[in-house]
Amino acid sequence: MGNFKLEMNEYLPLRDVVFQTLRQAILRGELKPGERLMEIHLAQKLGVSRTPVREAIRKLELDGLVLMIPRKGAVVAEITATDLEDVLEVRLALEELAVRNACRKITEEQLAELKKRSEEFSKTLYGDDVSACAQADMAFHDAIYEATGNRRLVQILNNLREQMYRYRMEYLKDRQSYSALVRDHEEIVRGLEEKKEQLALEATCRHIVQQRDHIMSMLRKK
Numbered sequence: 001m002g003n004f005k006l007e008m009n010e011y012l013p014l015r016d017v018v019f020q021t022l023r024q025a026i027l028r029g030e031l032k033p034g035e036r037l038m039e040i041h042l043a044q045k046l047g048v049s050r051t052p053v054r055e056a057i058r059k060l061e062l063d064g065l066v067l068m069i070p071r072k073g074a075v076v077a078e079i080t081a082t083d084l085e086d087v088l089e090v091r092l093a094l095e096e097l098a099v100r101n102a103c104r105k106i107t108e109e110q111l112a113e114l115k116k117r118s119e120e121f122s123k124t125l126y127g128d129d130v131s132a133c134a135q136a137d138m139a140f141h142d143a144i145y146e147a148t149g150n151r152r153l154v155q156i157l158n159n160l161r162e163q164m165y166r167y168r169m170e171y172l173k174d175r176q177s178y179s180a181l182v183r184d185h186e187e188i189v190r191g192l193e194e195k196k197e198q199l200a201l202e203a204t205c206r207h208i209v210q211q212r213d214h215i216m217s218m219l220r221k222k
Contacts, residue, residue: 004030006046018048019056026065026076027166028131037066037074064163079166081219087163088212092205094157095141099188099204101148103197111193114143118185125178133172134165140185144192170218171211180210 004025009017022042025031037057039050046053057074060066067077077083106114121136138161145154171177184207191200 004028006048014048015052015055018046018052019059021046022053022056022060023063023065024131026060027169031076033076033078035076036072037076065166079170079215079219081216084167084212084215084219087160087167088208091157091160091164092208094153094160095144095204095208096201098145098148098150098153098157099192099200100197101150101153102144103192103195103200105149106147106192110143110147111189114140114147114189114192117143118189121185122182125175125182130169130172134168137168137172137181138165144188147192167211167215170215174214177210177214181207184210 004021006017007021007024009020012020022031022037031037039053039057042053043050057066061068061074064083065077066074068074117136117140121133121140124133124136127133141157141161145157148154184203187203188200188207191197191203
């Protein structure tokens with residue numbers, strides 16, 4: 001079992017703190033795919049009762065990070081090619097819809113915020129914190145979603161990004177992909193700024209397809 005500790009937050013209920021701690025441990029690879037999640041051991045490790053651990057595991061199952069297997073119990077979900085294809089197929093369709101809407105509706109203020117987040121993402125690439133890169137990448141895409149003005153679309157994309165997070169983390173471990181990521185972000189920004197929908201759509205599609213191809217290649221090597 002990984003060397004993670006309870007990440008306390010005085011503003012969150014204990015069950016949410018346990019959930020966030022276990023979620024990050026899975027995303028960082030401290031709890032590995034296929035590893036059993038035994039309530040009593042996790043409770044002892046985190047210094048809490050079994051109840052918040054049980055609740056956290058149920059929530060992780062809903063997010064697709066944990067599977068319940070008969071006669072074995074809870075295990076960390078594997079990163080599979082099928083799951084990747086399914087998630088990215090949905091993400092691509094929704095991202096294209098978001099870009100189309102944002103291209104028509106984005107304001108100068110929202111565009112400035114998008115540029116700022118693009119620059120912040122580029123800066124994270126010079127460090128060694130993959131989690132910070134992933135957070136900055138999500139923040140960039142969130143700015144596009146917000147510019148659509150479609151609250152339901154934003155809600156669906158936010159739910160989907162939880163399932164995307166592990167794949168995003170795997171992709172960002174490959175430093176050779178960084179220049180392509182920055183280029184894609186810049187072209188998406190330019191497309192939205194100049195109201196060139198096709199440019200923004202092509203960059204978005206390339207952005208997601210390259211991510212899919214890279215992770216598929218990684219999975220085949222395992």
